[in-house]
Amino acid sequence: MDESSSPHASRRDLLRGAAAGAMMLAPAAAHAARDGDLAKVQAAIRNDHEANLKRLRDWIALPTIAAESRNIEEGCTHMMQLAREAGFQQVERVPSKGIPGVFATMDNGAKTTLGLYFMYDVKQFDPAEWSSPPLESRIVDRPGMGQVLIGRGAVNQKGPESLVLAALQGFRKAGAKPPVNLVLVAEGEEEIGSPNFAEIVRSPRVLAALKKCSGIIIPASWQSPVDGGVSVNLGAKGVIELELVVTGEAWGRGPAKDLHSSNKAIVDSPAWRLVQALQTLVSADGNTPAIDGWFDKVRPLTPREKALIADSAAKRDQAHEMKQMGVRHLVDDLPWQQALERLAAMPTVNIEGLVSGYTGPGGKTILPARAVAKLDMRLVPDQTYEDCVAKIKAHLVKRGFGDIAVNVSGGYDPTETPEDSKLIKAELAAYERAGIKTSIYPRLAGSWPGYVFTSAPVSLPAGQFGFGHGSGAHAPDEYLVIESSNPKVMGMDDASAAFADFLYQVAVIG
Structure with a gap:
């Protein structure tokens, strides 16, 4: 041509x-x-x-x-x-x-x-x-x-x-x-x-x-x-990637191996224990971290950062970006500028995957012996990877979830x-x-x-x-x-x- x-x-x-x-x-x-x-x-x-x-x-x-x-x-x-x-x-x-x-x-x-x-x-x-x-x-x-x-x-x-x-x-x-x-x-x-x-x-x-x-x-x-x-x-933002693992064996309650679900009337469930532990990590709507001390080192946005975000909001197309994400609502239906401020300033706790028991076609009436949640946390200045990992573990122990394994696979500080x-x-x-x-x-x-x-x-x-x-x-x-x-x-x-x-x-x- x-x-x-x-x-x-x-x-x-x-x-x-x-x-x-x-x-x-x-x-x-x-x-x-x-x-x-x-x-x-x-x-x-x-x-x-x-x-x-x-x-x-x-x-x-x-x-x-x-x-x-x-x-x-x-x-x-x-x-x-x-x-x-x-x-x-x-x-x-x-x-x-x-x-x-x-x-x-x-x-x-x-x-x-x-x-x-x-x-x-x-x-x-x-x-x-x-x-x-x-x-x-x-x-x-x-x-x-x-x-x-x-x-x-x-x-x-x-x-x-x-x-x-x-x-x-x-x-x-x-x-x-x-x-x-x-x-x-x-x-x-x-x-x-x-x-x-x-x-x-x-x-x-x-x-x-x-x-x-x-x-x-x-x-x-x-x-x-x-x-x-x-x-x-x-x-x-920085990041932490980890998985939380609940097993009947480590907990000392629940089954040592998958059990017929009829026994739920008398046997504890590792899956429900994991759900209960996850609920303590965030607010009721799942949108704000609730881990003890999580916001102690979070640095608020400066006036200059807010001004930059205001300029960015004016130049970016909200409708297009939401369509690209495949979403119809933002958290709390925030106005665009406030949403972009939250995007920059808010640390997060996200569930990447949640797995327990049978997930194939149809049903399988079991009481699973193991439950796993894969999580990632995004960190903002002045949070650090090491401090936040320690806070996650301490938070769970304080609430009686010390048996839950916290397997950290990687992560790093904000930049x-x-x-x-x-x-x-x-x-x-x-x-x-x-x-x-x-x-x-x-x-x-x-x-x-x-x-x-x-x-x-x-x-x-x-x-x-x-x-x-x-x-x-x-x-x-x-x-x-x-x-x-x-x-x-x-x-x-x-x-x-x-x-x-x-x-x-x-x-x-x-």
Whole structure:
């Protein structure tokens, strides 16, 4: 198709304009643009579309699922190969007490170094819930979106990470050096709460490399389908993942093995005991944590944070976001701005799964000997993972539930990055040059292990950044837009090209 008649032509022209604009901003960017490097990189990305798409599809076909111990070494080896192919000169496997990670460096002789955080593990999936097989990466037409790729990891996180890899491949194919040095740290157990990632990051060689970085980003593809806008988060909530287990044996009451349900008249039920314990963790409506001391260290929103949320609320489309979530009401039917304040400020206690006894077709009249609840808790500043785990256990013991096993699988502290940091300034400048509307939001309601970068001993700004759109993380039919029919949202090629432009802005700001 003639580029001038392509639906993506206006976006490509805009990106070329961004390169021209960069010439007026700083000598380093002007020199790169004068040599035509960025234009060559963008052309290389477009010409390599099929290879870049295949890279993502091959990656999705190899799922690393930490919770199932699936493809642990295979995923690590594949991540190392992707890093080498992208131009990282030094790539190594970093062992930990659990799942290994990957550490890689790319020296481009630049003055500025940027850190990249990748995760190569994905959430579990049930193929029966998907409209197409979750590992086949089929391309389908989606009204209002264009052609999208459906697959586990499409948006969380292999898709956005593949856009970065495509940008780096573009530099290689164009014979150009990225304008910044790069340090990559990748893990294969984020989806179980990154229990060993701090060990990887704080190992001597990795820590020394990260200390040279101006900041660290996790790739994201979160453009709004409504207006193409992006929220720039100044942090993220922390998380605890655990399961509560009640058994007749540990309790000393109830059956030692599943029993005929007629005996309920005279035998205690572990399942009901678990329900009673869960009810103590939250308010009657289930929406506010009621764990002893849970709010002791919760820091209220500052006036500046409230102002940022008000601005964000004005720029975001409530109806669209609710439709995307599949909900018709918010907690307490709060007004949109108040709901977004609660989203940023409220710690949570959530039941991920609740299992006991028979769950197959029909009924099975048993009194189960075991009941399990899988929970996650989101933490806000100034809560900490260790303090909150201790409070959960103490809360249960105080109420006579000391027999309930609290099996913590992972988690970490909240993370924060200053609004005036160079990293945030570079993000905002890159979005502005690409013509993308932005709002700043105090913290992501979800979680990623950015705390290990923002806290000592690394102590760097860190956040999410990227272009394009995808949705359905952790859910069936997770997708990433490949060829966008929405002029406000970038497809795969343009999103990769825009990331290349972002690297020049990082170099300009330092």
